[in-house]
Amino acid sequence: MLKAGCRIALLLLLGSTALGLVPLPARLNASFFGLFGGKQQPPPGWILHKQTVSLSKTDLAAAERPCANWSWVAGITDMAFAAGAHIEQQYLVDRLYGGSVCLPSPGDIGDLAQRISHDYVLEDGQKFRLEAQFSSGAPTQADPLILALRQDRPPMLLWRERVYLLTGMSYDEYIAPTGNKMFMVTELKLFDPAAEEGKHEASFLRERDDPNDLNGWVTVTVYPK
Numbered sequence: 001m002l003k004a005g006c007r008i009a010l011l012l013l014l015g016s017t018a019l020g021l022v023p024l025p026a027r028l029n030a031s032f033f034g035l036f037g038g039k040q041q042p043p044p045g046w047i048l049h050k051q052t053v054s055l056s057k058t059d060l061a062a063a064e065r066p067c068a069n070w071s072w073v074a075g076i077t078d079m080a081f082a083a084g085a086h087i088e089q090q091y092l093v094d095r096l097y098g099g100s101v102c103l104p105s106p107g108d109i110g111d112l113a114q115r116i117s118h119d120y121v122l123e124d125g126q127k128f129r130l131e132a133q134f135s136s137g138a139p140t141q142a143d144p145l146i147l148a149l150r151q152d153r154p155p156m157l158l159w160r161e162r163v164y165l166l167t168g169m170s171y172d173e174y175i176a177p178t179g180n181k182m183f184m185v186t187e188l189k190l191f192d193p194a195a196e197e198g199k200h201e202a203s204f205l206r207e208r209d210d211p212n213d214l215n216g217w218v219t220v221t222v223y224p225k
Contacts, residue, residue: 036206037184046174053149054168063193071163071194072106075156083222085128110134127225138214142183156218164190
């Protein structure tokens with residue numbers, strides 16, 4: 001049985017390698033079964049390790065107004081701050097929405113990501129280029145989320161059209177006899193910028209919540225000038 005399991009694992013690994021999905025030697029690799037694993041189970045012989053990863057500091061700023069567009073802006077300014085740039089929420093709200101309006105939706109996230117991706121020269125002397133990347137739907141791999149958290153760079157997740165920042169994650173790490181790894185996320189720990197004081201923490205649980213309700217995710221990179 002163990003030999004059969006090893007053969008299956010090796011075939012999976014070789015197939016993924018041939019497609020350019022899993023390089024050798026083993027490192028942080030994409031899960032064969034998607035971010036949450038679904039109902040799939042790894043082949044026999046894979047060893048399970050329960051893992052967690054989180055931001056080393058979670059001094060995230062809430063939205064200055066409890067509105068969807070301000071929540072989006074708060075998420076962006078929090079991500080920019082983690083990457084080394086300080087942008088006032090009011091600054092972005094004025095430029096994206098023409099003033100201090102309170103809206104039930106931030107608007108098209110892909111379009112907004114493009115609109116904030118440019119060079120900045122701020123009054124306090126900061127000069128940098130910001131690039132925001134939006135991907136629709138749930139993340140398909142755990143790797144970029146794990147790496148972002150290890151680097152203290154919280155990505156933004158859209159869950160039922162609401163903005164959250166990822167602050168931590170629990171996941172199952174499976175290690176094959178070949179040394180290859182795959183990950184199945186069990187919990188996403190989140191920060192809700194628009195929630196009331198004391199209620200900012202939220203969780204997405206694999207056993208409770210629907211991955212189809214994850215509408216997309218955003219990353220921000222800052223390049224000093």
